[in-house]
Amino acid sequence: MNNEREKEIFLEHLRKRGRRVTAERLAVCEEIFRQHGHVDADDLLAAMQRRGVKISRATVYRNLDLLVECDLVRKYRLGRDRYLYEHLHPGQRHDHLVCRECGRVVEFVSPGIRALQREICKAHGFDPSEQTLQISGCCRACKRDPDERPAAEAVPATA
Amino acid sequence: MNNEREKEIFLEHLRKRGRRVTAERLAVCEEIFRQHGHVDADDLLAAMQRRGVKISRATVYRNLDLLVECDLVRKYRLGRDRYLYEHLHPGQRHDHLVCRECGRVVEFVSPGIRALQREICKAHGFDPSEQTLQISGCCRACKRDPDERPAAEAVPATA
DNA sequence: ACGGTATTGAGATTGCGTCTCAATAAGCCA
DNA sequence: TGGCTTATTGAGACGCAATCTCAATACCGT
Numbered sequence: 300m301n302n303e304r305e306k307e308i309f310l311e312h313l314r315k316r317g318r319r320v321t322a323e324r325l326a327v328c329e330e331i332f333r334q335h336g337h338v339d340a341d342d343l344l345a346a347m348q349r350r351g352v353k354i355s356r357a358t359v360y361r362n363l364d365l366l367v368e369c370d371l372v373r374k375y376r377l378g379r380d381r382y383l384y385e386h387l388h389p390g391q392r393h394d395h396l397v398c399r400e401c402g403r404v405v406e407f408v409s410p411g412i413r414a415l416q417r418e419i420c421k422a423h424g425f426d427p428s429e430q431t432l433q434i435s436g437c438c439r440a441c442k443r444d445p446d447e448r449p450a451a452e453a454v455p456a457t458a
Numbered sequence: 459m460n461n462e463r464e465k466e467i468f469l470e471h472l473r474k475r476g477r478r479v480t481a482e483r484l485a486v487c488e489e490i491f492r493q494h495g496h497v498d499a500d501d502l503l504a505a506m507q508r509r510g511v512k513i514s515r516a517t518v519y520r521n522l523d524l525l526v527e528c529d530l531v532r533k534y535r536l537g538r539d540r541y542l543y544e545h546l547h548p549g550q551r552h553d554h555l556v557c558r559e560c561g562r563v564v565e566f567v568s569p570g571i572r573a574l575q576r577e578i579c580k581a582h583g584f585d586p587s588e589q590t591l592q593i594s595g596c597c598r599a600c601k602r603d604p605d606e607r608p609a610a611e612a613v614p615a616t617a
Numbered sequence: 618a619c620g621g622t623a624t625t626g627a628g629a630t631t632g633c634g635t636c637t638c639a640a641t642a643a644g645c646c647a
Numbered sequence: 648t649g650g651c652t653t654a655t656t657g658a659g660a661c662g663c664a665a666t667c668t669c670a671a672t673a674c675c676g677t
Binding site for chain 1 (some may be wrong): 459535553557558564566568570571574575578580582583584585587588589590591592593594595596598599601
């Protein structure tokens with residue numbers, strides 16, 4: 300993983316807009332790159348503090364938004380709650396199945412759906428910047444054992 | 459529009475679960491059916507109060523959720539903000555293009571995407587209850603005249 | 618190294634959605 | 648129909664994520 304390449308994208312984005320490169324910005328950038336799957340802002344803050352980084356909650360929010368601007372991070376709401384942030388590898392867009400019972404999240408990629416989305420945008424003269432497809436329902440495990448929920452805040456099984 | 463048919467679905471849903479039929483429930487049901495496009499809970503409350511209905515905010519929320527349960531109303535977040543509620547005509551599922559500039563919302567239907575979604579669910583043994591596809595970006599009008607935004611909180615152009 | 622100015626931090630603030638609990642009323646039954 | 652049980656309502660409190668405020672800090676062009 301050459302995070303260097305992506306960090307450079309971030310720095311470039313900052314410079315291009317005359318924004319400053321600060322220790323906090325680099326720290327947020329590095330931390331979100333270290334994370335796998337979906338994290339919320341407080342998770343990230345906690346992780347950074349555990350690592351000894353001194354940074355405030357507001358700054359984490361602010362700088363995550365900067366990373367979203369340059370497409371290195373995706374920001375969305377999965378279930379219904381808070382925002383989740385996810386490190387976005389260039390050219391690896393995916394969508395989500397979310398189980399309402401156990402919270403498990405499964406990622407999937409569908410080139411077919413992607414293509415149809417592009418068609419729809421073209422038909423409407425619409426210039427897409429972000430596309431979110433999210434299917435919530437009941438996963439295989441929960442259908443089988445409606446009670447025995449696999450560890451509530453679940454594994455982001457990348458199936 | 460025979461809202462009668464749909465109102466009956468609601469009443470049936472209530473009875474089936476031993477829940478009571480109240481004036482407030484009927485009022486929320488009728489009001490959301492009267493609305494076109496997407497409204498949030500407070501819009502709906504205001505509309506009802508304007509109409510002389512006496513009802514509390516909490517009750518609006520509670521009863522909207524009841525309507526969501528029986529698939530007469532869809533509840534989701536469009537941009538990033540609050541929940542939006544939308545009267546759902548049976549068998550007319552659609553998805554949304556949302557313009558980040560002017561807020562305009564365009565609905566579209568894609569049977570092809572629907573079919574692919576079903577396939578994906580099947581492949582994962584996933585039992586879907588709600589599917590949301592949302593594409594945000596820049597609409598034709600805003601691309602043409604980046605400044606002249608058509609009436610901020612926009613028309614739900616059903617194209 | 619200096620100075621102008623963007624950025625940060627700590628805590629206050631906002632605002633949606635939910636919860637609380639006493640008062641009310643729906644609906645079953647005699 | 649009237650009485651009784653219990654779900655539902657209303658008013659306001661509450662929780663909580665995200666944003667905002669503004670003085671202190673530190674980035675970066677000169």
